[in-house]
Amino acid sequence: MNTGRIAITGMGAICALGNDVDALTKSLVEGTRGIKPLEHLDLGFPELHFGEVALSNAELVQELKALLGEEFALPLSRTALLALFAALSATREALDENNTVVISASTVGGMDLSERLFADWKAGEMTQARYAAEHPVGSHTSFVADAIGCKAMHTTISTACSSSANAMILGAQLLRTGRAKRVLAGGSDALCKFTIEGFKALSAMDTTGVTKPFSNERNGMNLGEAAAYLVMEREADALEAGRKPLAFFAGGANRNDAHHQTATSPEGNGPYLAMRDALEIAGLKPDEVDHINAHGTGTDNNDITELAAMERLFRKVPQYTTTKALTGHTLAAAGALEAVISIICMREGIVPVGHATSAAITGHTAMPVAQTIRRPLRNVLSNSFGFGGNDTAIILMGS
Amino acid sequence: MFIRGAISEDAEMGGSLALPPGADRRMAKIQRATCHSMYAALNKTGTTAIDAIFAATALGCLEDTERFLDEITGPSTSLRSPLPFMRSTHNTMAGQLALLLKVHGPNITYSQSLFGFHAVLLNALLHLEEEPSHTVAAFAADERTELATALVQTNIPGTVLGEGVASFILGGTAKTGDVARITRLEQRIITDVELEKIMEEEQIGSVFCSQWTADAEFPKLSSKTVVERYDPATGNHGAQTALALGKVVDRIASPSITGPCMILDQVGDRRGIIVVAPC
Numbered sequence: 222m223n224t225g226r227i228a229i230t231g232m233g234a235i236c237a238l239g240n241d242v243d244a245l246t247k248s249l250v251e252g253t254r255g256i257k258p259l260e261h262l263d264l265g266f267p268e269l270h271f272g273e274v275a276l277s278n279a280e281l282v283q284e285l286k287a288l289l290g291e292e293f294a295l296p297l298s299r300t301a302l303l304a305l306f307a308a309l310s311a312t313r314e315a316l317d318e319n320n321t322v323v324i325s326a327s328t329v330g331g332m333d334l335s336e337r338l339f340a341d342w343k344a345g346e347m348t349q350a351r352y353a354a355e356h357p358v359g360s361h362t363s364f365v366a367d368a369i370g371c372k373a374m375h376t377t378i379s380t381a382c383s384s385s386a387n388a389m390i391l392g393a394q395l396l397r398t399g400r401a402k403r404v405l406a407g408g409s410d411a412l413c414k415f416t417i418e419g420f421k422a423l424s425a426m427d428t429t430g431v432t433k434p435f436s437n438e439r440n441g442m443n444l445g446e447a448a449a450y451l452v453m454e455r456e457a458d459a460l461e462a463g464r465k466p467l468a469f470f471a472g473g474a475n476r477n478d479a480h481h482q483t484a485t486s487p488e489g490n491g492p493y494l495a496m497r498d499a500l501e502i503a504g505l506k507p508d509e510v511d512h513i514n515a516h517g518t519g520t521d522n523n524d525i526t527e528l529a530a531m532e533r534l535f536r537k538v539p540q541y542t543t544t545k546a547l548t549g550h551t552l553a554a555a556g557a558l559e560a561v562i563s564i565i566c567m568r569e570g571i572v573p574v575g576h577a578t579s580a581a582i583t584g585h586t587a588m589p590v591a592q593t594i595r596r597p598l599r600n601v602l603s604n605s606f607g608f609g610g611n612d613t614a615i616i617l618m619g620s
Numbered sequence: 621m622f623i624r625g626a627i628s629e630d631a632e633m634g635g636s637l638a639l640p641p642g643a644d645r646r647m648a649k650i651q652r653a654t655c656h657s658m659y660a661a662l663n664k665t666g667t668t669a670i671d672a673i674f675a676a677t678a679l680g681c682l683e684d685t686e687r688f689l690d691e692i693t694g695p696s697t698s699l700r701s702p703l704p705f706m707r708s709t710h711n712t713m714a715g716q717l718a719l720l721l722k723v724h725g726p727n728i729t730y731s732q733s734l735f736g737f738h739a740v741l742l743n744a745l746l747h748l749e750e751e752p753s754h755t756v757a758a759f760a761a762d763e764r765t766e767l768a769t770a771l772v773q774t775n776i777p778g779t780v781l782g783e784g785v786a787s788f789i790l791g792g793t794a795k796t797g798d799v800a801r802i803t804r805l806e807q808r809i810i811t812d813v814e815l816e817k818i819m820e821e822e823q824i825g826s827v828f829c830s831q832w833t834a835d836a837e838f839p840k841l842s843s844k845t846v847v848e849r850y851d852p853a854t855g856n857h858g859a860q861t862a863l864a865l866g867k868v869v870d871r872i873a874s875p876s877i878t879g880p881c882m883i884l885d886q887v888g889d890r891r892g893i894i895v896v897a898p899c
Contacts, residue, residue, distance in 0.1 A: 328709060339689040342767055353771040357678055358710060359732035372809040375890075376732045376739040379680070379710035387728055394746045418692040419705030477673075477718040477727040483706050494724055608706065609715020611727055 227393045228459045228466035229617075231452030233310025233407075234561045235303055236548045237272035237445055241310055246565050249573050252593055254547050256431045256443045262299075264414055270430055271412060272445025272549020274303060281306060289368055297352065298331035299411035299446070301361035303554075307448035308365045312405060321452075322401040323375035324392050325362040326384030326408030326553040331355030333413040361409055365450075369405065379553065381607025382516075383475065384408050385449065386556025386615050390473040392453045402458065407450030407557035416552065417444055423483065425520050432519035434543040435528065435589045436578035442518045445549020449557035468564040471600065471616040472503030478610035484522045489530030491612035492516075496534050496602060499614035505600060510539045510616075512572050514559045514603040515589070517543025518550050519576075527604065528585050538587035539602075540594060546575035556605035560617060563601040567619040570597050621745045621790055622798040622899065624755070625665035627657050628786040628866020637662050639720065647716070648684050650677075650763040653785045654713040655720065658759055661787040662721075665797070671754035672725040674743045675714040675761070676736030678858020682765045684708045713761055725754075734830065734885040736760065737861040738807045738892040745805065748792030759787040760862035772856075782855015786862035794899065800872045803880065804895035815891070819845065819882065822895045826881040828864050830856075850883075861885055865894060872898050 235241065237255025238248035248255070256270045261277045276284070281302040285295055288309050296302060304325060312321075334352035341349045354360065359377035366375040378384045378391065385408030392404035410416075420426050420442065427433070427441035459466055476498060478491025485491060500507060516527055531538045544562050545551075551558055566572060577591040599619050606612045637659055644652045662668070687704040706712075711729040718727050726747060730739040737760040744756045764783040772781040791798070804822055819827075830851040854863040864883050871877045880897040 336689065336693070338771075339686070339767070340693045342770075343690070343693055347770065347774055350771050350774040353768075353775055357731065357733065358680070359678070359736070362732065374739075374742075374807045376730055376735060376807070379729050379731045380714075380727070381709050381711055391728075391743065391746075394743075398746060398749065400742075400746075414692055415688065415705075418700060419688065419702065419708075422700040422702035422705055475726045475728065477715070477724050479718045479722050479724055482712065482715055482719070491724070607711070608709050609711040609727065609729075610718055611711060611715065 226456040227396050227453055227470040228456040229451050229468045229470060229564065230454055230459045230464040230466055231311045232467060232561045232564065233307040234447065234449040234558055235274055235307045236447035236551060236558055237274060238548055240276060242561065246569065249562065249565055250569055250571060252574060256549055262412055264412065264417065266417055268428060269426060270443050272443055272551065273412060274446055278302060293368065296355055296361065296364045298334050298355040300327055300330055300409050301355060301364045303411055303446065303448035304361040304365050304409035305368055307407065308405060308450045309368060311450040311452055312369050320373045321369065321371050321403045321405050322373045322395055323362060323366045323371050324378065324388040324404060324406045325365060326378045326388045327358040327361060327410055328379060328381055328384065328553040329410055329413055329416055330358035330360055332415045333411055336414050380611040381609060382552050382555055383605040383607040383611045383613040384553035384556065386473065386605040386613040387475050389451065389470060389557065389560060389615055390475060393470050396453060396455055404453040405450055406453055408553040409448035410446060410552040410554045412444060412446040420444060427519060432546050433576045434517040434519040434546055435524050435582060436576060437580060437583055439519045439521065439524055441520055442545065443549040445551040447548060447551035447554040447558045449554055449561050451557060451560060466620045468567060468620050469618040471618040472499050473613065473615035474498035474502055475613045478612055480610055483608050485526040485606065487526060489526040491610050492527050492530035492604065492606060493533050495612040495614040496530065499616050503616040505616065507535045510600050510602045511598045512566065512601045513539050513541035514563050514601060515541045515543045516604040516606045517545055517575060523606065525582055528582055528587060532585060532587055540572050540590050542573055542590050543575040544573060556613065559603045560615060563603050563617045567598045567601060571595055621748055621792065621802045622794055623800045623869055624789040624791050624795065624798055625661055626786065626788045626799065626866040626869040627661040627664065628863045648681060648707055650681050650761055651713055651716050654759060654761045655716065657785040657787040658717055658757055661789050665789045667755055667789050669755065670721050670723045670757045671751065672747050673714050673717055673723055673727045673757045674740040675729040675759055676740045676858065677710055677729065677731055677760065678733050678736055678762050679768065680710040681708050681712050682763050682768055686765055686767060717757065733858060733887050734861055735807050735887065735892045736858055738805060738894065741802060741894060742805050744790050748790065752792035754792060756790040758790055759785065760859035761785040762858040764857065779856050782857045784854060784857060784859050784863050786859060786866040798899045800869045800896050801899055802894060803897050807892040809889055810891040818893065822880050824882045825879045826877060827884050828868060828881065829884040830860055865896065868896050
């Protein structure tokens with residue numbers, strides 16, 4: 222079934238730059254940064270900066286009760302609360318039937334609850350066993366499916382930090398082959414002690430303040446939290462239903478570096494293959510890409526290998542930036558969040574600044590944008606790479 | 621979509637394709653079991669090259685997750701080993717296989733209770749429709765721990781948590797030696813009436829069904845259909861559907877099954893079906 226273009230007709234996001242797409246747009250246009258010490262979550266780590274959502278769990282519950290009614294059994298995990306908030310925002314205007322396939326993504330699921338449960342169990346208690354129901358990473362997806370009245374398939378992808386970009390690729394495949402009428406694709410990950418301690422143990426956290434991606438001074442990432450969802454449907458169906466596409470999902474590719482569980486090959490083989498094949502699937506030449514929303518975590522290994530892959534693929538690397546310097550690295554949510562950001566950038570005609578660096582990484586020439594650029598954008602490539610050598614590139618096209 | 625071969629029992633290493641010496645000593649239990657299972661499937665089918673890997677796990681690498689939780693709930697220290705954290709991500713097994721087999725193609729891990737493996741097969745089908753000449757490795761793996769067992773017993777009395785791994789080599793075009801083919805996949809809210817209609821359309825003679833929880837209600841199926849609960853044999857865990865598929869494939873090969881049959885899973889009001897037929 223050749224179904225023409227895949228339109229994006231709805232989007233919702235909650236992250237450190239804002240609780241909805243309008244707030245996120247305002248932050249991007251004004252160049253606001255969302256990285257700072259924790260204010261709403263009682264996790265410790267006063268020495269670190271994060272991209273924290275500016276709502277406590279109690280505030281999220283209050284907002285969701287207003288949307289779903291008192292009778293809806295709300296989840297307890299922050300990942301699921303964030304997911305519901307963003308998914309309902311994405312579907313508020315764009316969804317009018319319940320045969321939507323839900324494809325979500327997460328790496329930690331209900332780990333914030335599991336941490337409490339585990340401490341309880343270690344102390345010889347079993348009083349918090351009920352939290353186990355929300356431990357599986359797929360639990361939040363079931364809450365989203367129930368909240369939007371989904372009767373179709375729902376599933377969860379967990380490929381580390383590329384997860385929600387992969388959710389969008391699967392969504393497009395289901396639409397192109399006629400196996401879905403409409404797809405809600407995205408992901409959610411909340412900040413929790415497990416991931417913070419994990420990336421600390423890997424020496425991957427910036428301990429000096431705000432991350433400095435693609436600079437010689439980079440020394441790690443800021444973790445963040447977010448949920449972001451996009452409504453995808455065939456262009457003809459969207460137009461028939463009177464929904465104007467916000468943008469198009471032109472193509473995407475998931476490839477594996479097959480080099481190391483947590484580090485990318487020096488040549489950036491996986492990232493190169495993902496970007497090259499995403500372009501081929503989208504039917505674009507490298508010089509037709511206007512802007513790259515890079516994975517750009519700010520870690521030593523990621524940035525140099527991603528840059529190597531970009532310089533290998535593009536004769537002249539397009540204007541690139543990493544919005545993780547604004548939102549923090551939101552793990553499984555990053556692919557969908559950065560897809561939303563890419564669409565905002567196309568709609569507003571801006572290339573935002575992540576971290577302004579004065580010199581390219583030694584041995585390389587391409588530098589990230591140093592100041593907000595205003596220009597029309599037609600095609601944006603967004604990279605999301607994860608543990609397990611999992612590398613994904615997607616291409617968004619303006620409407 | 622054609623099943624070239626399946627491994628659904630505990631697999632011992634052996635055959636022409638072997639893990640690098642000592643490689644599995646550094647692996648956690650679930651990684652080791654997955655690698656042994658997939659290598660056994662590769663050897664059984666004489667497969668030397670894989671183009672894509674699709675995986676399912678409901679609870680992921682529990683041992684390493686608990687090991688890291690134990691570290692971070694212990695005394696504060698700046699010297700934590702990152703190894704259990706690195707190995708705690710759900711796609712550790714699929715990533716490990718890509719690394720060992722040098723697979724640069726798609727590598728996706730699904731997690732949705734019993735339905736993770738249903739999504740694996742769907743993604744494999746989508747991939748093989750686009751690339752019919754490709755060979756796909758598909759597996760599901762889940763492990764149990766003392767804590768997970770205790771939690772299941774507390775939260776769902778009567779349900780015994782199991783563990784297991786099953787691996788499959790899949791192709792998009794028929795090939796001599798294929799053991800079965802998958803003709804239909806569905807995962808959604810399916811009413812009893814719809815289910816009966818699907819069974820009629822597919823001429824289903826046998827249904828292999830599971831219960832995720834001990835108190836779940838199951839549809840009353842036509843008396844002409846042979847219905848068998850498979851989960852008492854596989855145990856209850858996220859990989860049980862894959863183990864059931866492996867056992868169905870074995871029966872088709874025996875051949876104690878000669879016509880199309882269905883694997884039916886139910887979680888709440890949602891059902892997943894896999895229709896398997898002899899080649």
